[in-house]
Amino acid sequence: MACTESECVADCVRRAETLAFADPPPHSIGYMPIYVPRELIHAAGLLPAGLYGGGDRLEIIRGDAYFQSYICRIPRSTIELALSGHLDRLDGMLFPSICDVIRNLSGMWQMLFPDRYVRYIDVPQNFDPAVGGRFWRHELETLRRDMERIAGRPIDDEALRNSIAVYNENRAAIRELYAQRSRAPWRFPLSEAYLVLRAGNSVPPEEHTALIRDYIRGAENDLSRREMDQSRVVLAGMFCEQPPHGLLVTLERAGCAVVDDDLFLGMRWIQGDIPLDGDPLQNLVDAYLTASATTASRYSPEGHRAKWLLESYRRNEAEGVIFCAPSFCDPALLEQPMLVAALDRAGIPHTEFKYSEDTGQFAVIREQAGTFSDSIRLWSAS
Amino acid sequence: MKENSMLLQKQLLADHFDALARARDEGKKVVYTFVPGNLNELVRSFDLLPVLPEINALQSGMRKLSGGYITEAEKSGHSEDVCTYVKCDIGMLRKGNIGPTGKPLPKPDLLLLSYTGCFTFMKWFELLREEYDCPVAMLHVPYQSEGRIEPHQREYIVQQLRSEIIPKLEQVSGREFDIEKLRSMLRLSSKAEDDLVWVLESAKNTPSPIDAFFAGVYYLGPIFSAFRGTEDAVQYYRTLRGEIEERIANKEGPITPDGPMKGERYRLVVEGPPNWTSFRDFWKMFYEEDAVVVASTYTKVGGLYDQGFRHDPDHPLETLADYALGCYTNLSLPARVDLLARYIRDYRADGFLVNSVKSCNSFSVGQLLMLRQLEERTGVPGAFIESDLVDPRYFSAANIKNRIESYLQMLDQKRGAA
Amino acid sequence: MTIAAGIDVGSSAVKVAMIIGDEVLALHSERIRRRELRKVINDAYSIALGMANVKESDLAYVATTGEGELVEFRRGHFYGMTTHARGAIHLLPETRAVLDIGALHARAIQMDDRSRVLNYRMTSQCASGSGQFLENVARYLGIALEEVGPLSLQGDAPETVSSICAVLAETDVINMVSRGIKPADILKGIHISMAGRYVKLLRASGNATDVAITGGLASDVGLVEALRENCADLRFHTHPDSTYAGAIGAAFWGAYRHRVLESRKAS
Amino acid sequence: MKVFVGIDLGSTTTKAVILDEEERVIGRGITNSRSNYDVACAVVREEAFVRARFTMIERGLRTPRPHVIQDLERNFRLHQHLEQLDRLREAMLMLAARRGTPASIINGICDEMAIRARKHFAPGATRKSDFFRDLAAADYMSLAEAIREVSFESLCAIYDAAILAVENLTLDRAFERHIGSALQETEDGESLKEAVGAACNAELVESGSVGTGYGRQRLPFPKEQIRSEILCHGLGAHAMFPGTRTVLDIGGQDTKAIQLDPNGIVTSFQMNDRCAAGCGRYLGYIADEMNLGLHELGPLANESRHRVKINSTCTVFAGAELRDRLALGQKREDILAGLHRAIILRAMSLLARSGGISDEFTFTGGVARNSAAVGALRDLIAENYGARTINISHESIYTGALGAALFATRSAVRGNA
Numbered sequence A: 001m002a003c004t005e006s007e008c009v010a011d012c013v014r015r016a017e018t019l020a021f022a023d024p025p026p027h028s029i030g031y032m033p034i035y036v037p038r039e040l041i042h043a044a045g046l047l048p049a050g051l052y053g054g055g056d057r058l059e060i061i062r063g064d065a066y067f068q069s070y071i072c073r074i075p076r077s078t079i080e081l082a083l084s085g086h087l088d089r090l091d092g093m094l095f096p097s098i099c100d101v102i103r104n105l106s107g108m109w110q111m112l113f114p115d116r117y118v119r120y121i122d123v124p125q126n127f128d129p130a131v132g133g134r135f136w137r138h139e140l141e142t143l144r145r146d147m148e149r150i151a152g153r154p155i156d157d158e159a160l161r162n163s164i165a166v167y168n169e170n171r172a173a174i175r176e177l178y179a180q181r182s183r184a185p186w187r188f189p190l191s192e193a194y195l196v197l198r199a200g201n202s203v204p205p206e207e208h209t210a211l212i213r214d215y216i217r218g219a220e221n222d223l224s225r226r227e228m229d230q231s232r233v234v235l236a237g238m239f240c241e242q243p244p245h246g247l248l249v250t251l252e253r254a255g256c257a258v259v260d261d262d263l264f265l266g267m268r269w270i271q272g273d274i275p276l277d278g279d280p281l282q283n284l285v286d287a288y289l290t291a292s293a294t295t296a297s298r299y300s301p302e303g304h305r306a307k308w309l310l311e312s313y314r315r316n317e318a319e320g321v322i323f324c325a326p327s328f329c330d331p332a333l334l335e336q337p338m339l340v341a342a343l344d345r346a347g348i349p350h351t352e353f354k355y356s357e358d359t360g361q362f363a364v365i366r367e368q369a370g371t372f373s374d375s376i377r378l379w380s381a382s
Numbered sequence B: 001m002k003e004n005s006m007l008l009q010k011q012l013l014a015d016h017f018d019a020l021a022r023a024r025d026e027g028k029k030v031v032y033t034f035v036p037g038n039l040n041e042l043v044r045s046f047d048l049l050p051v052l053p054e055i056n057a058l059q060s061g062m063r064k065l066s067g068g069y070i071t072e073a074e075k076s077g078h079s080e081d082v083c084t085y086v087k088c089d090i091g092m093l094r095k096g097n098i099g100p101t102g103k104p105l106p107k108p109d110l111l112l113l114s115y116t117g118c119f120t121f122m123k124w125f126e127l128l129r130e131e132y133d134c135p136v137a138m139l140h141v142p143y144q145s146e147g148r149i150e151p152h153q154r155e156y157i158v159q160q161l162r163s164e165i166i167p168k169l170e171q172v173s174g175r176e177f178d179i180e181k182l183r184s185m186l187r188l189s190s191k192a193e194d195d196l197v198w199v200l201e202s203a204k205n206t207p208s209p210i211d212a213f214f215a216g217v218y219y220l221g222p223i224f225s226a227f228r229g230t231e232d233a234v235q236y237y238r239t240l241r242g243e244i245e246e247r248i249a250n251k252e253g254p255i256t257p258d259g260p261m262k263g264e265r266y267r268l269v270v271e272g273p274p275n276w277t278s279f280r281d282f283w284k285m286f287y288e289e290d291a292v293v294v295a296s297t298y299t300k301v302g303g304l305y306d307q308g309f310r311h312d313p314d315h316p317l318e319t320l321a322d323y324a325l326g327c328y329t330n331l332s333l334p335a336r337v338d339l340l341a342r343y344i345r346d347y348r349a350d351g352f353l354v355n356s357v358k359s360c361n362s363f364s365v366g367q368l369l370m371l372r373q374l375e376e377r378t379g380v381p382g383a384f385i386e387s388d389l390v391d392p393r394y395f396s397a398a399n400i401k402n403r404i405e406s407y408l409q410m411l412d413q414k415r416g417a418a
Numbered sequence C: 001m002t003i004a005a006g007i008d009v010g011s012s013a014v015k016v017a018m019i020i021g022d023e024v025l026a027l028h029s030e031r032i033r034r035r036e037l038r039k040v041i042n043d044a045y046s047i048a049l050g051m052a053n054v055k056e057s058d059l060a061y062v063a064t065t066g067e068g069e070l071v072e073f074r075r076g077h078f079y080g081m082t083t084h085a086r087g088a089i090h091l092l093p094e095t096r097a098v099l100d101i102g103a104l105h106a107r108a109i110q111m112d113d114r115s116r117v118l119n120y121r122m123t124s125q126c127a128s129g130s131g132q133f134l135e136n137v138a139r140y141l142g143i144a145l146e147e148v149g150p151l152s153l154q155g156d157a158p159e160t161v162s163s164i165c166a167v168l169a170e171t172d173v174i175n176m177v178s179r180g181i182k183p184a185d186i187l188k189g190i191h192i193s194m195a196g197r198y199v200k201l202l203r204a205s206g207n208a209t210d211v212a213i214t215g216g217l218a219s220d221v222g223l224v225e226a227l228r229e230n231c232a233d234l235r236f237h238t239h240p241d242s243t244y245a246g247a248i249g250a251a252f253w254g255a256y257r258h259r260v261l262e263s264r265k266a267s
Numbered sequence D: 001m002k003v004f005v006g007i008d009l010g011s012t013t014t015k016a017v018i019l020d021e022e023e024r025v026i027g028r029g030i031t032n033s034r035s036n037y038d039v040a041c042a043v044v045r046e047e048a049f050v051r052a053r054f055t056m057i058e059r060g061l062r063t064p065r066p067h068v069i070q071d072l073e074r075n076f077r078l079h080q081h082l083e084q085l086d087r088l089r090e091a092m093l094m095l096a097a098r099r100g101t102p103a104s105i106i107n108g109i110c111d112e113m114a115i116r117a118r119k120h121f122a123p124g125a126t127r128k129s130d131f132f133r134d135l136a137a138a139d140y141m142s143l144a145e146a147i148r149e150v151s152f153e154s155l156c157a158i159y160d161a162a163i164l165a166v167e168n169l170t171l172d173r174a175f176e177r178h179i180g181s182a183l184q185e186t187e188d189g190e191s192l193k194e195a196v197g198a199a200c201n202a203e204l205v206e207s208g209s210v211g212t213g214y215g216r217q218r219l220p221f222p223k224e225q226i227r228s229e230i231l232c233h234g235l236g237a238h239a240m241f242p243g244t245r246t247v248l249d250i251g252g253q254d255t256k257a258i259q260l261d262p263n264g265i266v267t268s269f270q271m272n273d274r275c276a277a278g279c280g281r282y283l284g285y286i287a288d289e290m291n292l293g294l295h296e297l298g299p300l301a302n303e304s305r306h307r308v309k310i311n312s313t314c315t316v317f318a319g320a321e322l323r324d325r326l327a328l329g330q331k332r333e334d335i336l337a338g339l340h341r342a343i344i345l346r347a348m349s350l351l352a353r354s355g356g357i358s359d360e361f362t363f364t365g366g367v368a369r370n371s372a373a374v375g376a377l378r379d380l381i382a383e384n385y386g387a388r389t390i391n392i393s394h395e396s397i398y399t400g401a402l403g404a405a406l407f408a409t410r411s412a413v414r415g416n417a
């Protein structure tokens, strides 16, 4: 079925909203942004549903009642969704160890919804296969048993292998989208790609992979899209609470073409394909130890994060870096000075600002992004 | 009026910071590490000197230096939003790394990142590593998400101690791990811990002879920090216990900066850390109204001794693991609520108060739900105030006083009605 | 020679600059204070045209900056920091950084000798310690804005404001007044805490030592003094026309763009 | 006659309530809070006592004459206003002389202001504000804008300095000074003459007073006479609506959610945190920005058909956001509707924090006078809690002061016993 990229985006928006604002499909397990091995959920025949906040349209009433003003937005909108019944049909919730906020949120869930399945997933910070690897395997085994219990059927190795293959495909499609965007950002603007990715939180991975491919084909064939005079930037800091769509539009209008970012890392925290042969669970364990994306939530032994950023800058032939982190996001904001120092050492231009998922005013951001882009564009020749 | 225990504690600190100042010259090696779940005995068993940046930060707060340090750190690009302990430490470093007694602190030879109950610690030492360019030993302590310590968690820690921490300590100190020495220190720890628990539980008396929050933080100094496992700490708690026994015999209340408290009108339980920049003013808001804190959770961030934990010389590595796993901020929220409910009941509290600090997500996220649950479970009304650890900009005295006063008047009104 | 206009639509005042070649022809500023913005813009613009003695048709380019989207007759828009840097270089050629302090935001900009913006920092979120806040306090104390600076210089026992929020800080000020603190000391205290925040911003943006202060608060001598006291290693420069830096910068960029476009047309 | 006074020194307004021994309200007063708390206190007390004398007049009449009394009070207020205007003129002339501004300009403006004042207080007229400061400012600014010889800027400065001086003067014995001339101008005034005389001579003995509110620490009262505003709002709301279980108070700078037991005793409460976003001052900034009176915001917002969703309620950025949105072509009423909803959303969170909304629910504080805020609150309560009895009274801004006065009465009674 041929469809244009705009139809495809509209389709994505509609599907993404089915989770947050209407009924989620039956038998799904909600999970917070990163480091959740979705393959294990999928292998049990359950749908992994990514929860990345409530966006800027959700009115927060009960959520604010539980969180002080100096805590980021994502836990409040997540609680709001749950307390207003939007998550009632989830069979359980997974809280990976991203930060103290998500960690404590898992306890709040236990208290607020004593009858529902809740699990905190402790992601190891030790990368020795015999130590951290063993621990992670234990976590995954527990998760596997839990999923089996919820689904009422065993997860055999074949099913798990199949799920790994499905997600390998999905990750490959996402990688292709990123590669295309980096090549021709005007053809695949972030404000669209974001929506296409976001849909992946609430549709089965097989469908999502197809959606992404449709979108890429649609946008490639749209000859009305012309190259624009923009500055190429890498965006960092958005791995958890997601920015409002208007922010991305603002960035692009202010002259920034985003060629790489860390949005929706939860879908692509495993880099490359996970092998299909051998013990599939062990393959998942090893993927975490050796092939997972570094984020601010993880211990970064030798400054891996800075390396990732510099590498992305070079690979994508970027001209600058924008740090755009959610307000009060400790992990992102704490690591920022280290990344800034690394960029300064490398002489790479950068700028930084904060947002929250319900930011409605973009004047300041527009001015900062605009000036940043101006200063790259007006002067890059000289 | 200074009591002996106070003088002793002062001396302990002074000696320690002197030793640190001389460390370079005397060829002693220094390890920076954190308070919750620290491995003090292990570090000391290698004859290494511990430095605790959190303690430096809170000391800077009490001496009104933190504001300047934080500004310094923010100037260099640190966000306004993040934990002020980190910024206070970085600022202090930028301004010459002068410790709380006015003597310079030595640079670390090792950053021992034992990472209990808070993710900020991890980034904190990553930041310090950039400054000092020295090795880091990382101990990942899993979270008690199900409200109990699981065997595989303990095992994971012991493995890390064996494969990561001990080798690095050996390397830095140039000594071999001496398990017997560790055992003997653990034995001293558990002795001091017995007396400490007695001190904390003395607040069950009426009137309470101690304030278990404002004075409590002083009482905990030695056991939470660099002195656990030493004879000095044992001595300190022995002396302290003696003094409190005397106060109980005389039916005396706690000692405050303005002398002994006279009446005891309200018995409170406090959740959350204190504010350090206006510590005295904050305390005064309580004792002026004859309110005494009989139990607090902050005094458990370095271990839940009152719930039965003791360092166990017979299982040295396992006990270190259990200790690290068991600190207050590593408990799940339901477990924290259980503990508070127990305190409210066991210490016969009239009320409980949450001091929510902006810096610390580990403490603060979920406190509003805890408040609601506790009110429902105990029938005791709670109060909620907000401040920060060491950022003077976040202590609005008028605002906090208003809330505390309103709260106490409410307790009064309820009592009048009953 | 190219004649161009720059209009800086701020949140408290509209500033207009008319330039010809390398020279400024006329400058005019109109405070908004509860008036309809479009009308204020039109008034300010026509007054400036009159002052410069030019007709609208003489203008090669009308450039806006700030919140200039309202201006229908503009030809192009430049972002605030780009224009302030340009304006500062025109007024104070020796400077390499700009501290622009307006009604709601402060911006610290680092630049090179051709006004290329190298780095910058800007306040966002909380509006504490902004010009608006100072204005409210002045109104509260019954002091005309022009007197704020000179009076602050007389303060000898400054009282610092603790609150970060401008609204709550106003209450702090009310309390101070009722405690009998002299207006001079209150103002000085406010200036000191504002200066602290701005210096933080400046340092975070880079390390040029010659700093041009632009924006409305450049004319506040009390604030300038507080900035100088706060850091001895920076040299702060002001110019009588500092307030107009944005408008001037916009005008010059406009003229530049005009030349670029013309030469494109020619070729 | 023994009376009891409660004073609520708020961040934006200061309120006083006077009770008689039967706990009946006989007088209320309100003024804007200002730098000198003692003056604010004195002014509001005087206001309340003036109002109490009017109550005495009513009580002294055998046949009720509400219309005549209304007229009388209106004329009285006009005289008070004109007196203030004279003082303002005097202060401005002095300042003008010092700055070299021609006196004729000031006099011209002031003459016109006096004419407008009579219109403000004409029968049936509605005023933009209860406060002299606001009424005078609106008139003055619009007149000053038309002046060409002197800059708007410097005329504003003169006004700003003068109004402060004028506000810090107290108005003692106001009743005695103006009632005579007011009576003369009142149609049918004769019929009140006797009652007015009696009211003038009635002895009102202040037998107890209690202070509360944001600035209560600075009230010239001993500590025993100070009560927390939480308790006062609780008790006041309970007195007005005895079935009250939940109280929401939105004042100038803070929002409070209070839960009560059946006796009006507070069982839990929550206040907004450090940030002043979404409180009454926010509406004040918005009104200023739109050049409207506070009274006009609600009605305008109610005209909205397409509410805009607004997330930020930062008070300081309110003006900027408003301008942004107007520039985007959004309608004033739609933005206003969104703003009101945003404020109430914040309040709803606070209510949820304090334990939800039980029946009956009472809304107090200045913002309860705003119809759009009330409308938004009704909607949100219905959406989230279902049917609840919602009490709002036009006097709800006095709830805290009423509670304080009740504490004064009761502690006097207890003291006597």
Ligand SMILES: Nc1ncnc2c1ncn2[C@@H]1O[C@H](COP(=O)(O)OP(=O)(O)O)[C@@H](O)[C@H]1O
Pocket: C009, C010, C011, C012, C013, C014, C066, C101, C102, C103, C104, C105, C130, C131, C132, C134, C135, C145, C146, C147, C148, C149, C214, C215, C216, C217, C219, C220, C221, C243
């Ligand atoms: N002489 C002065 N002293 C103090 N503040 C002043 C003075 N002149 C102007 N200001 C302040 O400058 C601000 C306006 O600055 P401006 O740069 O025009 O801001 P914006 O561009 O945001 O409108 C106002 O808030 C005003 O308070």
Ligand SMILES: Nc1ncnc2c1ncn2[C@@H]1O[C@H](COP(=O)(O)OP(=O)(O)O)[C@@H](O)[C@H]1O
Pocket: D009, D010, D011, D012, D013, D014, D033, D213, D214, D250, D251, D252, D253, D254, D279, D280, D281, D282, D283, D284, D294, D295, D364, D365, D366, D367, D368, D369, D370, D397
């Ligand atoms: N007549 C009115 N119409 C609409 N809003 C009003 C009116 N009067 C007061 N307000 C609102 O009430 C607020 C003041 O409330 P108040 O309870 O007096 O506060 P505080 O006790 O903090 O001074 C004002 O900021 C304003 O928003």
Ligand code: SF4
Pocket: A072, A073, A074, A075, A098, A099, A100, A101, A102, A240, A241, A326, A328, A329, A330, A331, A332
């Ligand atoms: S946005 Fe940041 S602070 Fe908030 S939950 Fe996510 S990682 Fe944690």
Ligand code: SF4
Pocket: B083, B084, B085, B086, B117, B118, B119, B120, B121, B359, B360, B361, B362, B363, B389
């Ligand atoms: S966030 Fe809390 S636990 Fe962590 S370092 Fe800061 S104060 Fe300590």
Ligand code: SF4
Pocket: C125, C126, C127, C128, C164, C165, C166, C167, C168, D274, D275, D276, D277, D278, D313, D314, D315, D316, D317
């Ligand atoms: S603290 Fe004040 S300035 Fe900051 S958001 Fe709140 S109201 Fe606005």
